[in-house]
Amino acid sequence: QVQLQESGPGLVKPSQTLSLTCTVSGGSISSGGYYWSWIRQHPGKDLEWIGYIHYSGSTSYNPSLKSRVTISVDTSKNQFSLKLSSVTAADTAVYYCARRFPSIVVWDVWGQGTAVTVSS
Amino acid sequence: EIVMTQSPATLSVSPGERATLSCRASQSVSRHLAWYQQKPGQAPRLLIYGASTRATGIPATFSGSGSGTEFTLTISSLQSEDFAVYYCQQYYNWLSFGQGTKLEI
Numbered sequence: 731q732v733q734l735q736e737s738g739p740g741l742v743k744p745s746q747t748l749s750l751t752c753t754v755s756g757g758s759i760s761s762g763g764y765y766w767s768w769i770r771q772h773p774g775k776d777l778e779w780i781g782y783i784h785y786s787g788s789t790s791y792n793p794s795l796k797s798r799v800t801i802s803v804d805t806s807k808n809q810f811s812l813k814l815s816s817v818t819a820a821d822t823a824v825y826y827c828a829r830r831f832p833s834i835v836v837w838d839v840w841g842q843g844t845a846v847t848v849s850s
Numbered sequence: 851e852i853v854m855t856q857s858p859a860t861l862s863v864s865p866g867e868r869a870t871l872s873c874r875a876s877q878s879v880s881r882h883l884a885w886y887q888q889k890p891g892q893a894p895r896l897l898i899y900g901a902s903t904r905a906t907g908i909p910a911t912f913s914g915s916g917s918g919t920e921f922t923l924t925i926s927s928l929q930s931e932d933f934a935v936y937y938c939q940q941y942y943n944w945l946s947f948g949q950g951t952k953l954e955i
Contacts (some may be wrong), residue, residue, distance in 0.1 A: 776949060778947075834899065834900075836939065
């Protein structure tokens, strides 16, 4: 079965770029027509969709974050990545990578999440 | 933006009893509604999509209903492992999550 695992720094300084990678195991990132997503959960527990990417490179981003977000995919490594620029304390959250259904925007497989704190 | 409102914020139920959780949309989302369960320290787990379709591996004790703006997640005969936070999510117009209902013993 498909499993996802996030990796990246747990601490990022304000104004810098947050970079995370999600490694997909148990299946190919290029098969099934799935979309590969980033979702975050703030300490107050609200869930916020960041964006998603198809293995073809097609992306969609949350309009509220679009100017700062880049999601990319590396099919040779079966990974996809998130870059969030100009971070502030408001970007402190647990970041999840997740697999989105091909035809509807719901997520059926999630990584365990990685906590990222923005602080100097 | 479609705002999703869940009620109650906290629901106290005894094991073996039935729990009914509500989710209201600020405008119609048809049946484009999903439910997730989240336990402390874990990622959300998809329970229901399409308002009433159980995701793979989800037991029949979980059922979803509703359409338009009013939705319900029912958990029959609560087990200890069912006590968690439950979120609804609409995917009719972009997407948005509710703020969650904590189901406690």
